[in-house]
Amino acid sequence: MDSSEQDEQEQLERFLEHAAASETLRTRLSGMDAYQVVAIAAEEGFAFGVTTLHRAVCTGYVMRRPR
Numbered sequence: 001m002d003s004s005e006q007d008e009q010e011q012l013e014r015f016l017e018h019a020a021a022s023e024t025l026r027t028r029l030s031g032m033d034a035y036q037v038v039a040i041a042a043e044e045g046f047a048f049g050v051t052t053l054h055r056a057v058c059t060g061y062v063m064r065r066p067r
Contacts, residue, residue, distance in 0.1 A: 008048040012056060015046040 019025045025044070029037060034050045034057075041048065 005052070008052040009056075011041075011046045011048040012052050015041045015044065015048070018044065018046070 019029060025040075029040060032040065034053050037053060038048065038050050
C-alpha cells in the first residue's frame with residue numbers, strides 16, 4: 001500500500017469513527033451505495049475513494065449490518 005492509499009485508509013477509519021458517534025449520520029448513510037457514502041464523507045470533511053471503501057468491505061473491515 002503506497003502513502004496515498006494509506007492516507008485514504010486513515011481517512012476512512014476516521015470517518016467510520018465519526019459516523020459511529022453520530023446517530024444522525026448513521027441514519028443518513030443507511031441504504032446508500034458506495035458512491036453516495038464517499039460523497040457524504042466528503043461533505044463531512046473526509047477524503048477517500050470508492051476503491052478504498054470497496055477494499056475495506058471486501059476484507060471485512062467494514063461490513064453491512066443484517067436488517
